[in-house]
Amino acid sequence: MSFIIKVIRKRKSVRTYTGEDLKEETLLKIGEIVKSFNRGPFGNEIRFSLLDFKDMKKDDIKPPGTYGIIRGANLFIAGAVVDSPKAMEDFGYCMERVILALTELGLGTCWMAGTFQRGAFAREINLAENELLPAITPVGYNKDKRSFVDRSLRVLGGSDNRKKWEELFFLNDINTPLQKQDAGDYLDIIESVRLGPSASNRQPWRIIKENNQNVFHFYLKRTKGYPAKIGKVKVQNIDMGIALCHFDLAAAEMGKQGKWINNKPAVDLREMEYIATWSEY
Numbered sequence: 001m002s003f004i005i006k007v008i009r010k011r012k013s014v015r016t017y018t019g020e021d022l023k024e025e026t027l028l029k030i031g032e033i034v035k036s037f038n039r040g041p042f043g044n045e046i047r048f049s050l051l052d053f054k055d056m057k058k059d060d061i062k063p064p065g066t067y068g069i070i071r072g073a074n075l076f077i078a079g080a081v082v083d084s085p086k087a088m089e090d091f092g093y094c095m096e097r098v099i100l101a102l103t104e105l106g107l108g109t110c111w112m113a114g115t116f117q118r119g120a121f122a123r124e125i126n127l128a129e130n131e132l133l134p135a136i137t138p139v140g141y142n143k144d145k146r147s148f149v150d151r152s153l154r155v156l157g158g159s160d161n162r163k164k165w166e167e168l169f170f171l172n173d174i175n176t177p178l179q180k181q182d183a184g185d186y187l188d189i190i191e192s193v194r195l196g197p198s199a200s201n202r203q204p205w206r207i208i209k210e211n212n213q214n215v216f217h218f219y220l221k222r223t224k225g226y227p228a229k230i231g232k233v234k235v236q237n238i239d240m241g242i243a244l245c246h247f248d249l250a251a252a253e254m255g256k257q258g259k260w261i262n263n264k265p266a267v268d269l270r271e272m273e274y275i276a277t278w279s280e281y
């Protein structure tokens with residue numbers, strides 16, 4: 001199993017933390033990580049801020065500002081991006097790179113796009129008028145025993161399950177499932193997408209591989225009845241950015257060279273939003 005798949009498998013949403021302070025050295029590393037992964041494949045720049053509740057105005061946010069969902073975390077990372085095309089995908093891409101780097105350091109995180117006090121966090125990071133605050137994550141050491149809320153959310157969301165390969169990946173058209181033996185060298189790379197986190201574990205990513213070519217079209221299949229937006233934040237487009245990030249990291253590790261291009265297939269796929277195509281050089 002490739003290294004990146006191991007890290008991807010290791011990452012789980014952590015909602016219960018020990019409350020321990022992070023070592024100075026770890027804080028410095030986090031500072032470096034958020035600075036280095038701040039531009040997505042579509043060119044949008046992400047402005048990450050590290051927030052320590054100890055320094056925050058207590059009348060502004062009742063720590064930790066997550067409606068009781070996160071326990072024991074003092075440190076959060078919030079990210080802002082200018083509201084522009086593919087901003088959500090770039091945000092998802094960059095923040096997932098940050099989250100995987102933190103996972104490698106043995107730290108716990110949890111993607112949060114819904115259940116946090118957005119207004120209060122926005123004030124803390126001085127969100128500009130043209131910016132959006134798509135998501136935040138707590139950062140800290142996992143507590144072995146999960147809180148009741150944490151355990152309940154995992155069960156309700158079916159967090160440990162993922163859709164089957166044949167529901168997500170296709171060959172040439174949306175009616176032909178991609179068989180694992182037809183994935184060739186890309187088996188682990190595609191699998192890395194399937195293992196990714198997504199909002200409410202809805203897994204809206206779909207990939208159509210072209211026959212006999214290492215060309216992969218990424219689509220978003222919106223979940224019916226699931227809110228398309230929270231304010232202006234398109235949560236399932238963040239999920240797509242996460243998928244692109246996993247594909248890219250796994251491809252790089254497998255020595256595959258390619259790039260993201262805009263090459264929408266001519267067929268019109270109802271209910272699916274075309275995002276991007278990965279094409280091997």
Ligand SMILES: Cc1cc2nc3c(=O)[nH]c(=O)nc-3n(C[C@H](O)[C@H](O)[C@H](O)COP(=O)(O)O)c2cc1C
Nearest residue numbers: 012013111112113114115157159197198199200201
């Ligand atoms: C974009 C995004 C937004 C999310 N928002 C929330 C949230 O607001 N609150 C929460 O408790 N979990 C949130 N999650 C966590 C998901 O519920 C979780 O990733 C999913 O159930 C899979 O579980 P896992 O992360 O442990 O693999 C979010 C995940 C993603 C990717």
